[in-house]
Amino acid sequence: MKLIKLFIVLILVSSCVTKNQDAVAQKNDYDKYLVSNEVETSSKYFDLWNSKIRPDSMQLTSFGIVGGEYNRYFQQTGNIEFLKKAEKSLKKAVDIANIGRPGYYRALARNYISQHRFREALKLADSAAVIGGDKSETQSLYFDVHMELGNYQLAEKYLDSIKNMSDFGYMIRLAKWNDYKGDLDTTINFMEMARTKAELGKNRELMLWSYTNLGDYYGHAGRIQDSYNQYLKALEIDADNAYAKKGIAWIVFSNDKNPVEAIRILDSVTKTYNAPDYFLLKAEIADYMDDDLIRTKNLDQYFTRVKNEMYGDMYNAYNLGLYIDETKQFDKALLLAQTEVDNRPTPESYSWLGYSYLKNGEINKAVEVIDAHVYGKTFEPALLFQAAEVYKANGEEEKVNELKGELIGALYELGPNMEKQVHDL
Template sequence: MKYLFLFVPLLILFSCQNSEQAQVTNQKDYNKFLVSSPSRTTSKYYELWNSKIKPDSMQLTSFGIVAGEYNRYFQNTGDITYLKKAEQALEKAVEIAAIGKAGYERALARNYISQHRFREALTLAEDARKWGSGVEDTQSLLFDIHMELGNYSKAEQYLDSIKNMSQFGYLIRAAKWNDYKGDLDTTIRFMEMAKQKAENSKNSALMLWSYTNIADYYGHAGKIKESYDYYLKSLQLDPRSAYAKKGIAWIVFSHEKNPEEALRILDSVTKNYSAPDYYLLKSEIAAFQKNELESLANLDKYYMAMQNPSYGDMYNAYNASLYLEQTGQYEKALMIAEKEVENRPTPHSYDLLAYGYLKIGKKDKALQVVEDYIEGKTFEPNILYHAAEIYKANGRMSKVVELKKELSGAAYELGPDMASRITKL
């Protein structure tokens, strides 16, 4: 699943081999959610608190509330402008706060995480810990950051420090941890427990988060019908949920091999939602249709979006993958991969580096990176496929055979184009 799950905080696991084959989607289920108008980016609540912010304002509460509204607008529209405005408000709150400073630092750190500014987020989280308030919230935040940075031993320590089977926050992080370890059954059990907690609380935000994430996990497990059902439940809570619609579009495309319908769904999303990665997915689907003009048109839309400097490093991994897989700009991809390894030394970052080395003919260096930083450290199908290519280039055919067995169950996640590539390994 090349673009659907690459920018999200969940690691991809290979699917079970007995994935359902029957069609699971029905237009009647989701058509009503495809008719949408632009999201509102103001409210009386926002206007009230924003009006309290004046030049040289010290209205601390106003900054926090306005930042929360900006973040909501970002979630609803995908417009990076609102995430950056939230950053500005939170930075001001951190600057002027005398009481409750740790809370504002945690909020700003989470904003930085959304921007893939993980090391800056870590600095803020460490500072928040010094204040001694909201200890569990800070420990949870530190788990999240260290997972993003690939500091897995530290992440495990923070997870142990917040262990509480009755807490939603612990359960979702325990799910993420077991996802990283490759234990899908345990991952789903934890996520089901978290979902139940969210439902019991009747907190719609937690329920929505639970439904979309458990839908992802069910997809990883080859339980496509369950995955589809939870994306629908997400839309029942939030009819605008672009992520849930994209999840359904992927099922329609990858499982049901219906690219026309998948594009119809995605077209309804991109009318009012501007996250650039949606254009990459549309380009991928158009390429599957052999519609080169449509594929290139969506790549061009992605490229134009990337001219906005506000995105910073958020789309580095997408860009490197694009250069490696489609445009052949291997040296450019390597530069990005090296930066990603420095900023975020995870198996995914090292995968970009290793694959870049392979593409420029340095197969020995590629193999060394795989053996040192990837082998046994991830279950993500796309990374395993690249590793198999690198093993093949270096004559390690026993490794290739081993990985082909694992990848044979990952067709749904990798997408229709990958089946023949796996066979040719």
């Protein structure tokens, strides 16, 4: 049996290496999108409605519209200040609304989801449900919140309550549900259906959503060329779309093994887009290149940004990785992991908790957490690697070999830096 398992692992290694030898990305496809255009964070439309807001204003429509515009600016720039300004506008709208208040509750809840304030988002969903209004929208929100909180049985109940195979929102949530269950083929099928609906309706925002999400899912499935094509389609619609450029940069780095080009792409993005994780990705690529200058520079950029209290818990998972792998502050990692479990008791949070226990030398606690909350409950490669390390420390070779086989098949997702660590399990 062990020989058979070893043979399967060798086949997976061989197929993975062969597939990654062929470069997918071509400069002449995406170079035209790497021009850094300063993002417009105002407009006559925005100025008109913003001008109606006074300290004692009761202009409900103004607050709702301005909040939506601030959220759009956040999506375009990654600047946390816009997300917080959107929150402020929406909270004012909730306070003064007599008609349509459930809609403002839902909008504010989605703002809180973006800020990783999931329990507060759930309270707002409850408030919207008590008042009434569009029941389907509130149930969709409940699904989203409960998925983030790890309440998967409740999430499934709300998903069933909004069943409508002609609705874009239902299809993308059904795709997300199947992704959680590990059924990637079904996930892609529903996401492709959603893409078709968005294209037929010529809805720019939904098309962008479809293309970038399919880019991710195709990548998970090892369909790198298809993934690349989806990111290009997104850029055809929005030449400044940072997420699509990040997706292409990952293909260039992880599949094409061209880290210098990957950093060039990301450098063009971070001139105008300021989300901290983009700098962390550049540091990861620089680490692969053994370029300590670029690595340190981008780590500094990351740390400078996440010190901003406005980010709250948004970057806890990233910080956990840095405490463990970079600064070796294992005690600090354990405290933060416990906070994450309190805020968001998902397999991811528990995986970080178990991994933190391992790094603090508490291997019995580590394996208890992984057994109870992670193993068999997630298909995310990064979490499976953490589980494998915990099982290795506890001498559970059978589980380590099982997970190692899965991880070798997921080296594209894990990235080149992880290849040796996986093989060393």
